[in-house]
Structures are given as structure tokens and as C-alpha cells.
Amino acid sequence: MVPISGSSYSYVHMTMDEFCAWLVDWDLSLEYACAAATISISWSAYVKSFIEMIFHIKAEQRILLAPIGWNQTTQFVFLTDSYCNLTTIIIALTLSALLLHGLRATAIINSVIVVFKIVVLLVFTDHI
Secondary structure: OOOOOOOHHHHHHHHOOHHHHHHHHHHHHHHHHHHHHHHHHHHHHHHHHHHHHHHOOOOOHHHOOOOEEEEOOOOEEEEOOOOOOHHHHHHHHHHHHHHHOOHHHHHHHHHHHHHHHHHHHHHHOOOO
16 A cells, blocks of 8 residues: 655655665655755855955855866866865755754744844835
8 A cells, every 4th residue: 555645765665666765765865965065055155255245355265166166168077276165064064953953943043044034124125
């Protein structure tokens, strides 16, 4: 009998075999990891721009860029002079620590962020 609710792993495990369910589980894990990395890299660019704009500080590029880059014109991967994208690592570890504290802490932080966004909108928009 197929479960009414559950993850893709549950459905595949019930309808196919264990190996297919294992493949689906690893595919989902890879998908979630890539999504988290993409979001962390995007937020890293925002944080870098924010720090440069507000504090007028030019940060060291070796710790803010990825060690591997992509050239759009030649369509090739190239090595940069960077060590690691430190901001991305800090963001990913901070969000992981927040999730480890549980749903209540995550909900409180989310509420604080929403209030902050509303205050920013009210302060910096004239027409509201």
C-alpha cells in the first residue's frame, strides 16, 4: 500500500525497490546541498556590497571570491587567486546552527527579520 503522505523516498521505496529509493534519497540530498550553496553565494554578494556601501571598506578579495570562476565569453572554468568564499561559509554555518536550535528559534529569528524588513520599508519609502 502506498503511503498517503511522505517524501519521495517513501513513495519510491513502496512502489519500486530499495536501490531506486536510495538513488532518490541521494539525489534529494544533492539537490538540497546545491540549493543551499547557491543561496549562500548570492547572499555573500549582497553582504559584500552592503559592507562596501555602508562602511566604505574594500574587503580582501582573496577571502570573498570563490577559488574557481566561470568565464562567460570563453565558456571555460578558470582558477582565481582566492582561497575560499569566507562569507558564504559563515552564512551557511550560521543558518545551519539556527536550524539545529529548532523550530522555535527559527520562527523567532524569522519574525525579527520580517519586522526589520517592514521597518526598513517604512523608513526608506516616502510614499507609504
